[in-house]
Amino acid sequence: MEQQPYAIEMRGITKTFGSVVANRDVSLTLRRGEILALLGENGSGKTTLMNMLSGIYAPDRGEILVDGQPAAIHSPEDAKRLGIGMVHQHFKLVDVFSAADNIWMGKEKAGFVLGKNRYEEIAQTARRFGFELDPKKRVRNMAVSEKQTLEIVKVLYYGAKVIVLDEPTAVLTVQEIQKLFGVLRRMKEEGHSIIIITHKLNEVLEISDRVAILRKGEYITTVDTASTNEQQLTEYMVGRKVDLNIDRPVVEKTKPLLEIRDLTIRSDEGAVAIDHVNFYIRGGEMLGVAGIAGCGQKELCEAIAGLRPIQSGQMIHKGENIVGLSPKAILDKGISMSFIPEDRLGMGLAPSLSITDNMILKSYQDTKGPMVNRKKGKIRAEWVIEELGVVTPSADTPVRRLSGGNVQKVLLGREILAAPNVLITAYPVRGLDINSSYAIYNILNLQKEKGVGILFVGEDLDVMMALCDKIMVLCHGKVMGVVHAHKTTKEELGLMMTGALDLTNRYEDKPAGFARDTNIPPQQTPEKEEE
């Protein structure tokens, strides 16, 4: 039975970066026409391993066999020639080029002149695999899912038989994920072999034939998907038993802490990013914000933190207006915002500075005199390292030397130490593995139990449904409704995220997003002002 050679076989692959071993003696097999899920925590070496397959890195030791033949993959061109294509987590596309030109520029024999026929040729490739792709559309005008489609078409155009997808579902909605999985199944039927990297166990179980697991750079095992379950996969991945339930403690809710009325914000490009939004957060409540990436989440967070001017509307904290206050003044009122952007370091932390220096980022002005007091920072840094289990050589280590999970713990730790009463946190577990994610959920729950009102901007609907009390869904800057997290379904949320379902008027007895026991006196409400 085993006569047919593997499409890909990696044997004894070792790769080190300095003293860090990213992969140690890893072996992996990929059969023809199968979907293999590659599973592992952050830093377990999944992406490194795949980068060696696609020629970005060269292994220190070990060999790669393609169709049973030893292959020397020294560059992405070598990989392309061998029929291996990779869709990276961060798309490698030129924004100002059209779809067709993004594919075209990798073609060596394309000649000197750009021919008109390139559009037709690319469109044909797309159609052949059942994709909808406008070859003339510029990448900058594309939605995230379109960009991903383009990346896949690009790989297929160059005749890849083996396709590696690095966390392709992280940026997609539920409906888009289903569409992608449909495409993958069709590709599999045509004889393509696929390796998919993902953190999400339910997706692994749904799409893959086999699962290969890495832990801390080492190969653990490969199992048939049909004979495994989430619990077992987690244990392989983490190395011990893990409780997969997310707690949702019930806390006595207090009066509204933060009330947002009729808020409109523009994006950097001048488009309306948040469109007449109403909502409120109570103490001891976690309000989730769901939505496709770029639906105004960032602008909303920035506006509340005072980092972005608003067009119109009210932001009332404990009955006091915070519109127009400086970021520092808003901070002093106890509203803390932490936003983890896609690059994870862009906002909130100074990567080259030490943990200690990052701890005092928001409070360095509070001491008297011209000198910086680092003693407090040191104490705080040590508290965060101790309490949140940050893995670091010392409190003086620059933040950029830490791994993603530890960076996020440092950021969240600082926000909590500021003892906020409203905690706004966007994508706090972005890119984190299960262990670190659960540590962060715990931190947030402890804050909620202390009576802090939490706005949780997230991506993973399963997590939000388990963790949050209520979920507000944004679509193109508009609120599509606020639902109770334990009553809703993923499908309902997905429909709301795409704008197909609008539940804002579900409660007819009061205006949507207005608290009954509001702190805003009636004469301050916009309706009265207009009269």
Added chain:
Amino acid sequence: MRFHVVKRDSCPLWKRLALYVGAVAAALVLGGLLLLALGVNPVAYYSRMFTMGMVGNKIAYKSFENYLKVFVPLVLTAVALSLAFKMRFWNIGGEGQFILGAVAASAVAFQAGPVLPGAVTLLLMCLCAMLAAGLYGTLAAALKVKFGTNETLMTLMLNYIALYFLTFLGETKATWNFFLDPTSARPIFVSFAKTVSFPRIPMGKFGLNVCVLFTFAVGALVFVYLRSTKQGYEIAVVGDSAGTARYAGMKVNTIVLRTVFLSACLIGLAAAFKVGTAGILSTNITDDVGWTGIIVAWLAQMNTAVIFLVSALIAMLQYGSDVAAATVSQVDSSFANMLQGAILFLVLAADFSTRFRVVLEGKGGRKHGA
């Protein structure tokens, strides 16, 4: 044969030092080969250069005084530039700011020198030079803050405006032009009054110019400023991530303007020290410290203490090669520039090897995998 570059985890201090010293030595060897090709004995040349002609010289103290005249403007400019560089504001306008500072100081020297006491004049020269240079530097910062212009281009172009302004002053014979010698028919700069010169503290025959003391004091202040003050902390945060600084409630624009002003001010001070010691303006008053200062600041990786060390070395190269050129006629004093370039290049290579190592992809690497 293939090779690839692998990142190092850490590099012990002794190894780093050894690499840097090795790089300087390699540059000297390179220069030595060049000297040999010119028919000059490199050992003799280098010994003359590094002792700056002080050995066996009856007026060795004079040599050291002159060496300090090269050292002071260079180190002060480099320290000033490091302030802006720490904030990742690429101020390459040190030349222009220096020139404006020098012109302002000279104007004060000519106008106030004859009427006010020497000490007051000198103080006024320093203040005016700092203000002129500071505002000139802030111009580029203001444009960046207001319109998002590129500070590298702006400061660079402002250099030429300042340079040609100085040339204009030096070549325009007119009644208003008090910078020039009225008794000469040709346009030449005139010396300041004798009272307008920084005093020297006599130590035997050697006189220590007070500027040297001030320079060390400024160096110490900047060291503390960057390391332990709130403003220094702000500079580090803005330099690392402006987005984070804004998020932390810092007024980024104010910080940029303030820091660039301070940086340019100190360059102005260096210029005042220079003209106040030379006692005369000239078209090449800067001695290229605006450029050399950039190299020094980078070689020292913006560390104030190291800047003093590197400046001492570079000044030694520059002044020493002048001295050596006086005795070895085949070698021009620009030899120092070549040597300086070689040192910079090789130190950067050493810096690279402290962070990365090159691994050959030979048979040895693959054995275990098979």
